[in-house]
Structure formats: structure tokens, C-alpha cells
Amino acid sequence: MKRFTPGAVAVQTLLLLNGLVMLYPFVVMLMSAFKSNAEIFASPFALPESLDLTNIHRILDETDLATYLANSALITASSIAVLLTFGTMAAYAIARYTFRLREIVFFFFVAGLMVPLKLAIIPLFIQLDVLHLLDTRLGLMLIYVAMGLPSTVFILTGFLRTLPGELEESARIEGASEARIMWQIMLPLARPAMVIAGIQNAVPIWNDFFFPLVFITTDSRKTLPQGLSVFMGEYNTDWGVLFAGLSLAALPIMICYIALSRQFIAGLTAGAVK
Amino acid sequence: MRRQGLWIAALLTPAALTMAVFVVWPMLGAFRYAFFSFNGLLPADFVGLSNFVDVLARAPFKAAVFAALWHNIIVFVCLMLFQNGLAYLIAYALLKQWPLHRVHQVIVFLPVVLSAVIVGFLWKLFLHPLFGLVNAALALVGIHGPPWLGNESTALGSLIFVNGWHFLGMAALIFLAGMQRIPQEVMEAARIDGASDGVLLRRIVWPLVAPAVTIIFILTFIGSFNWFELPYVMAGLTGSPGGATDVLGLVFYRTAFGSVSSGLQDFGHGSALAVLMFLFIAVFSAVALRFLRRREIAL
Numbered sequence: 379m380k381r382f383t384p385g386a387v388a389v390q391t392l393l394l395l396n397g398l399v400m401l402y403p404f405v406v407m408l409m410s411a412f413k414s415n416a417e418i419f420a421s422p423f424a425l426p427e428s429l430d431l432t433n434i435h436r437i438l439d440e441t442d443l444a445t446y447l448a449n450s451a452l453i454t455a456s457s458i459a460v461l462l463t464f465g466t467m468a469a470y471a472i473a474r475y476t477f478r479l480r481e482i483v484f485f486f487f488v489a490g491l492m493v494p495l496k497l498a499i500i501p502l503f504i505q506l507d508v509l510h511l512l513d514t515r516l517g518l519m520l521i522y523v524a525m526g527l528p529s530t531v532f533i534l535t536g537f538l539r540t541l542p543g544e545l546e547e548s549a550r551i552e553g554a555s556e557a558r559i560m561w562q563i564m565l566p567l568a569r570p571a572m573v574i575a576g577i578q579n580a581v582p583i584w585n586d587f588f589f590p591l592v593f594i595t596t597d598s599r600k601t602l603p604q605g606l607s608v609f610m611g612e613y614n615t616d617w618g619v620l621f622a623g624l625s626l627a628a629l630p631i632m633i634c635y636i637a638l639s640r641q642f643i644a645g646l647t648a649g650a651v652k
Numbered sequence: 653m654r655r656q657g658l659w660i661a662a663l664l665t666p667a668a669l670t671m672a673v674f675v676v677w678p679m680l681g682a683f684r685y686a687f688f689s690f691n692g693l694l695p696a697d698f699v700g701l702s703n704f705v706d707v708l709a710r711a712p713f714k715a716a717v718f719a720a721l722w723h724n725i726i727v728f729v730c731l732m733l734f735q736n737g738l739a740y741l742i743a744y745a746l747l748k749q750w751p752l753h754r755v756h757q758v759i760v761f762l763p764v765v766l767s768a769v770i771v772g773f774l775w776k777l778f779l780h781p782l783f784g785l786v787n788a789a790l791a792l793v794g795i796h797g798p799p800w801l802g803n804e805s806t807a808l809g810s811l812i813f814v815n816g817w818h819f820l821g822m823a824a825l826i827f828l829a830g831m832q833r834i835p836q837e838v839m840e841a842a843r844i845d846g847a848s849d850g851v852l853l854r855r856i857v858w859p860l861v862a863p864a865v866t867i868i869f870i871l872t873f874i875g876s877f878n879w880f881e882l883p884y885v886m887a888g889l890t891g892s893p894g895g896a897t898d899v900l901g902l903v904f905y906r907t908a909f910g911s912v913s914s915g916l917q918d919f920g921h922g923s924a925l926a927v928l929m930f931l932f933i934a935v936f937s938a939v940a941l942r943f944l945r946r947r948e949i950a951l
Contacts, residue, residue: 385849389745393756396742399817400759406785407774422788468667471660483664490675494933496878497926500908500919501681502674507693524674527667556659585767587881592909603769607885610773620777628770635765639758642765643825650822650867651829 407628410621418617433622441612443623445598446605447630453515453601454584457522458576464523465530466572470560472531473538474546484535490528495521499592506593513595521589526579533578533648537571538564577638577645584631602627682930685923692917703924713907713921719895720903727812727899728876735816736868739823744853746824747831757828761821768818772885775814776801801886804896811897815882819875823868830864831857862948869944870937877933880905900929 410418411433412426437443471477472484495502502521503512511517541564549559590604600608606627613619635642686703688695707713742760746753763771778785781799790797800810834857842856858865880901883891889911891898908922 389748389849390750392741393745393750396738396820397756397759400762400820403774403778403785403817404762406778419783422783422785464667464670467663471663475656475660477657477660483668487667487671490671492934493675493679494874494878494930495675495678496880497930498675498678498682500685500923500926501678504681504685504693504919505674505678520670521674524670527671527675531667556656581765585765585769587767587769587884603767606767606769606773617777617783620773624770624774628766631765632762635762636758639761643757643761646761646764647822647825647829650826650871651864 404628404632407621408625410618411625413618413621415615415617418621433618434626436619437623437626441609441623442597442600442605443602443609443626446600446602447626449515449599449605450584450602451630453519453522454580457519457526457583458580460519461523461526461530461579462572462576465527465575466534466565466568468527469531469534469538470564473535474560474564484531487528487531491532493528495525496588499588503592512593513599515594515599518589518593518601521593522579522583522586526575526583529578529649530575533575534568534571538568541567573641574645574648577641578648581631581642581646682923682926685919686927688920688923690917690919693919695920699920703920704928707907707921707924707928713903713925716895716898716903717900717925720891720898720900723808723891723897723899724877724879726808727815727879728873730809730812731815731872731876732869734812735820736823736872738816739820739868740827740853742820742824743827743831744849744857746828757821757825760824763818764821766818768881769885771814771818772882775810775817776886779810802893804893807887807893807896811883811886814886815879818882823872826864826868827861830861834860859947862944866941866944866948869940873937873940874933877929900925904929 406422409424409426410422412428412430414430414432417427468483468487472480472487506512506517506521509517511520545563546559549563554563585603586601587603587607590601591607594600594604597605597608606623609623610620613623685695687698687700689697689699689703707717746757777783779787779800781787781797781802784797784800786800787797798806800806838856838860839852842852847856878901879899883897883899883902884905887893887897889902889906891902904922904925907918907925910916910918
């Protein structure tokens with residue numbers, strides 16, 4: 379099939395160039411994390427002269443980046459745990475039972491997909507203030523759960539509907555309770571869909587900047603993207619430290635992505651591709 | 653049966669309650685608050701449509717809002733043409749399944765998983781006029797690069813480029829998924845008839861990936877008009893230099909939560925702006941969706 383036509387060469391060149399432009403910035407970011415200012419300015423493209431950990435030590439000793447990282451991990455993990463629990467429960471009810479308001483309940487959840495919650499930031503701010511949840515990680519988490527429910531219910535309802543009814547029926551005949559059928563028989567089968575829904579929501583929560591920017595003011599409660607913006611301002615002349623900070627902030631999700639690229643791509647394009 | 657009813661209610665309640673408190677109630681509030689003047693965090697007086705009139709037709713809002721809207725339109729058009737145009741070509745190249753095409757997919761999607769804050773700061777350093785990677789690379793071929801983010805004529809374009817770099821992979825993989833659904837026979841038949849890649853791209857693939865075009869158009873539209881993180885990180889709250897990168901998201905944030913110079917919150921005008929943005933995005937998306945769906949061909 380492969381022919382060296384001008385078209386084929388052009389397409390290959392395009393891919394090669396594009397790959398370079400996409401990947402090289404990360405290479406420079408990681409290399410610069412080990413360089414001093416002078417070395418970055420003198421030889422931006424070269425490999426670092428030595429594996430100098432000064433920048434990374436300075437970040438760990440002088441800044442709160444580790445705290446921001448822990449906050450982001452805590453908020454993302456707890457949001458996803460609650461989101462998947464609530465979302466799966468609701469989706470299971472909608473997908474596996476017939477009841478009078480079923481279509482309306484489903485529409486109620488799915489309509490949330492059309493609502494850009496960012497534009498409701500003012501009422502959310504007032505709402506959190508009333509509930510005494512302003513400037514708390516719990517408040518942020520509850521908003522992320524609410525924001526993720528429409529897509530989670532949508533994905534899981536679609537998947538749970540496709541599961542065959544026979545397993546459920548035979549367990550019911552043998553006298554298993556509804557809760558037991560759901561927990562032990564049906565939900566283990568729904569794991570792939572839960573992974574997709576989990577990743578689709580975990581990535582935007584981990585990366586979110588807007589809600590913390592508005593809701594969180596106490597430094598020790600800030601999330602990683604928010605804390606990073608503070609850090610970038612404080613060290614703005616110290617490029618080695620800046621690149622080291624960006625590298626530390628980017629690495630956790632980059633490593634997860636490289637390990638689970640198939641699931642990440644499927645999760646983040648779910649809904650956009652069939 | 654009653655017990656089953658209780659069980660279903662128990663399954664639905666936590667999710668429904670969370671949605672009610674943190675989505676439905678705030679969304680209703682968003683519309684209600686737009687008709688009030690505010691005293692700090694509390695709605696004070698009902699002012700009818702005056703917030704809307706202020707935002708659209710009176711100083712100091714009017715000039716900023718329309719300048720920002722124009723920038724959002726530029727961003728949307730440029731992203732559609734350049735980011736998504738390139739994504740279309742990349743997807744076609746990946747469709748050929750040449751060696752390393754899977755690796756390329758993983759690479760092109762890598763920036764998509766990162767926060768706009770990381771991407772924005774990284775490129776802010778790269779675009780630095782003196783020490784940045786971009787001008788260092790240009791210097792190698794003898795070009796003296798401008799201060800990309802400090803120049804009114806290049807700032808918005810630079811931001812659009814960075815956004816394209818960030819989300820190229822998303823559009824490319826959505827296009828690719830669409831192209832993979834085109835039956836092999838269709839492509840083979842066209843090739844046997846002597847169609848070149850160019851003809852294939854314009855006449856065969858383009859109409860057949862219409863569903864992907866619809867999705868990408870809508871996602872890009874919503875993304876362009878909610879644009880906030882990247883300009884905030886790279887150009888600051890006022891859209892520097894001189895408002896050249898000011899967009900509606902920044903205007904909204906400054907109005908609602910105060911800018912650096914004035915820390916004053918103005919929830920009334922902010923709410924009116926949010927409602928207008930919501931309606932604009934919703935109405936335009938709905939109209940565009942109708943039009944785009946009509947041109948989709950069922951295979």
C-alpha cells in the first residue's frame with residue numbers, strides 16, 4: 379500500500395512536524411526543571427548539564443505546592459467517589475426499573491448537560507455563603523458532584539440498559555433482595571462504564587481553575603491549578619523553579635494518562651464520538 | 653410494590669437532591685438576580701431590566717462588552733479554521749494507519765488532559781520576548797521575533813495558537829472516530845476511480861464526517877464564548893496589552909467579582925451578563941445544531 383508519492387511525503391512530514399510541536403514543549407519543560415536560570419537562557423534546547431535537583435528542593439522547601447497537590451488529590455478523589463456512588467444509584471433506578479416518572483427523572487438529569495454551571499457562579503457563591511461552605515474544600519466538592527451528575531447518569535443509564543435481564547430475574551426468583559442484586563450481580567458488570575464516567579469527570583475536576591479561584595481564598599485550601607498561579611507570580615524571575623513547578627504540576631496527570639491512554643481518550647471523547 | 657417504590661426513591665434521592673441544591677436552584681437564581689440591584693452579597697431592590705440595559709447600552713459596560721464579544725468571535729472563527737482545519741488533516745493522516753500512528757494519537761492528545769493553567773504558563777514562558785523558546789528558535793533561522801504577548805497585534809493570535817495546541821488532539825480524535833465509521837468500500841471505490849487525497853478529503857470524507865463536524869462546531873463554539881482560563885493566565889484579568897485579549901469571560905469576572913483596581917463586587921450587572929451569555933450560547937447553539945444536523949447524511 380505504501381507508495382512514495384508527493385502526497386504521502388507531505389502527509390508524513392505533516393505528522394512528523396506535528397508530533398514534534400506537540401511533544402517538544404514537554405521535553406523542554408522537563409529539561410529546564412534541572413537547569414539554572416543562566417543555563418536556560420544560554421542553551422534552551424540542550425540537555426541539562428547535570429541532574430541538578432536544586433529547583434525541585436526549593437519548591438518542596440519554600441512553597442506550598444505539595445499542599446496544593448494534596449488538596450487537588452483529596453478533592454478529586456472524594457468528588458469522584460461520591461459522584462460515582464450517587465450517579466450509579468440514580469442510573470440503576472432509571473435503567474433497571476419501570477416507574478411512573480421515569481422519563482421525567484431521566485430528562486431532569488440529562489437536561490443538566492446543557493447547563494453551563496460556570497455561568498451560575500454568582501448564585502453558587504451566594505448559595506455556598508448561606509450554607510457556610512464558602513472557602514471550604516467540601517463546598518467545592520459538592521459543586522463538582524452536582525456538575526458531574528448529568529454526564530455520569532447519562533453514561534451509566536445508557537450502559538446499564540444494555541445489560542441482559544435474565545441474571546437479574548433468576549436472582550430475584552431465588553429470593554435475592556433488590557440491593558443484593560444491584561450490588562453483587564449488576565454493578566460488577568458496569569465497571570467499564572464507571573471507569574469512563576469517572577475519567578470524564580476526574581480530569582476536568584483535577585484541572586479546574588475557575589471555581590477554586592472564586593470560592594477558595596485560604597492558601598492552605600487551594601488546589602493545584604490555583605496554587606500554581608500564585609506560585610508562578612511569586613517566582614516570576616526564577617525560570618528554573620518555574621519550569622520545575624510546572625513539571626511537578628503536570629507529571630501526575632501525564633503519568634496517569636500515559637498508563638491509561640486508551641481509557642483517558644475514550645473517557646474524554648465520550649459523548650462526542652459514538 | 654410499595655417496598656420497591658421506596659427502594660427506587662432511595663436510589664434517586666441523593667443525586668436528585670444534589671442536583672436540586674447545586675444546579676437547579678442556582679440556575680433559577682442566576683435569572684432572578686439579574687433583575688435586582690445588590691447590596692454586597694444580598695439582593696436589594698428589584699430594578700426591572702435596568703441591569704440588562706446598562707450592560708448592553710451604557711458606559712462603562714457597553715464598550716468593554718462589545719469589544720470582548722468581537723474578540724470571542726475572532727477566537728471562534730480562527731479556532732474553527734486553523735485548529736479544527738489542521739485537526740481534520742491530522743485525522744486523515746492518522747486514518748492511513750502508518751507506523752507509529754497509535755503513538756501519534758497518544759502524543760497529540762497529551763495536552764488535552766492538562767489544565768489550561770499549566771498550558772498557559774508554559775507557553776507564557778516559551779513566548780517570552782527575550783528568553784522564550786519560540787524567539788530562540790526563530791533566532792536560529794535569523795528571524796527577530798516580536799514580543800508575542802506584549803504586542804497588541806500578536807497577543808490574541810498567540811493565545812489562539814496556544815488554545816489550538818491545547819485542544820488540537822480533541823478535535824483530531826473526534827474527526828478520526830468519524831472517519832473510521834466511513835465504510836472501507838466507499839474509500840476503495842473512490843480510490844479505484846482515481847480520486848486523489850485532496851479530492852477524497854473534499855468530496856468524500858468531508859460530507860461523510862458531518863456528525864463529527866457538528867460536535868466539533870458546537871464544542872468549539874461553547875468553548876470560545878466561555879473562554880476564561882487561558883486569557884486569564886496568559887494576559888491577566890484586563891486582557892492585556894490594552895484590552896487586546898479581553899473576552900466576555902474576563903469582562904464577566906471583572907464585573908461580578910471586581911478587578912485588581914476595584915475590588916467591588918457587582919452581582920446584579922454580573923448576573924445580567926451571565927444570563928445574556930447563557931441565552932446567546934443556547935440560542936446560537938440550538939440554531940446551529942438544527943442547521944448542522946440537516947446536512948448530516950445517514951449512512
